[in-house]
Amino acid sequence: MKRFLIIPIALALIFMSSAFVVTEGHNGIVMQFSKVKRDSEGVPVAYPPGLHFKVPFIDSVRIMDTRIQTLDDQADRFVTSEKKDLIIDSYVKWQIDDLAVYYLATGGNKMQAEALLKRKINNGLRSEIGSHTIKDIVSGKRGEVMETALKRMARSSELGIQVVDVRIKKINLPDEVSSSIYKRMRAERLAVAKEHRSQGQEKSEVIRANIDRKISIMLATANKKSSEVRGAGDAESSKIFADSYAQDAEFFAFLRSMKAYEKSFSDKDDVMVLSPDSDFFKYMNTKG
Numbered sequence: 001m002k003r004f005l006i007i008p009i010a011l012a013l014i015f016m017s018s019a020f021v022v023t024e025g026h027n028g029i030v031m032q033f034s035k036v037k038r039d040s041e042g043v044p045v046a047y048p049p050g051l052h053f054k055v056p057f058i059d060s061v062r063i064m065d066t067r068i069q070t071l072d073d074q075a076d077r078f079v080t081s082e083k084k085d086l087i088i089d090s091y092v093k094w095q096i097d098d099l100a101v102y103y104l105a106t107g108g109n110k111m112q113a114e115a116l117l118k119r120k121i122n123n124g125l126r127s128e129i130g131s132h133t134i135k136d137i138v139s140g141k142r143g144e145v146m147e148t149a150l151k152r153m154a155r156s157s158e159l160g161i162q163v164v165d166v167r168i169k170k171i172n173l174p175d176e177v178s179s180s181i182y183k184r185m186r187a188e189r190l191a192v193a194k195e196h197r198s199q200g201q202e203k204s205e206v207i208r209a210n211i212d213r214k215i216s217i218m219l220a221t222a223n224k225k226s227s228e229v230r231g232a233g234d235a236e237s238s239k240i241f242a243d244s245y246a247q248d249a250e251f252f253a254f255l256r257s258m259k260a261y262e263k264s265f266s267d268k269d270d271v272m273v274l275s276p277d278s279d280f281f282k283y284m285n286t287k288g
Contacts, residue, residue: 027048029064090167
């Protein structure tokens with residue numbers, strides 16, 4: 001009875017150790033005695049998604065992701081044909097093209113693959129960017145630069161990887177260069193601001209001088225008119241006074257004498273020494 005149970009269990013274990021499943025978006029290769037299993041023509045056998053079988057306890061399976069991957073690492077420094085530095089942030093789209101070569105070159109380790117790929121891509125970009133100016137890279141030729149770089153790196157046969165796309169995300173100047181440029185821009189803006197302030201001050205002085213001149217003219221004109229009106233008023237007053245005096249000269253002489261008496265004796269401390277026969281007392285000596 002036990003013998004009949006052992007046989008199915010052994011068959012089940014053999015089946016489980018020989019069967020393997022490759023999920024969607026992945027491919028597998030079988031290692032036989034640490035070598036990639038190949039077909040009769042010597043081509044490495046790639047196992048697509050699905051259920052497959054291998055020789056138990058002899059074959060081992062390496063399943064790798066064959067979907068398009070994105071390599072997006074830190075920005076790096078590049079030198080243009082003008083010997084000027086640029087900090088370029090780029091990304092790369094890649095996927096496994098040859099499973100056997102990829103496994104032998106990287107051990108199936110994605111991080112190892114990306115490190116090797118980044119080194120290769122940086123060398124290609126460095127060569128391409130080194131043959132162009134900053135203007136070419138920043139302007140409309142930027143697409144040409146990336147297309148040429150992509151053609152150079154489209155197939156990395158020694159890694160078993162195909163580069164699908166290369167794109168520049170951002171281009172910056174190094175911090176020390178940016179700082180120098182910002183300082184120069186600031187100095188230029190300050191110079192322009194100073195010139196504008198100087199021009200504004202000059203215009204302000206011209207406007208102020210014109211206003212002061214207009215005010216002086218207006219005051220002079222007003223003073224002239226005031227003098228003319230005052231002169232006309234004085235003339236009119238004198239005429240009226242003369243006409244009135246002509247009507248009764250004796251009365252006006254008496255009136256002037258009364259005003260003179262009033263002013264002369266307004267202060268008790270005033271002392272006047274005059275002859276009683278003086279004309280000043282003419283109307284005081286007159287008998288009624």
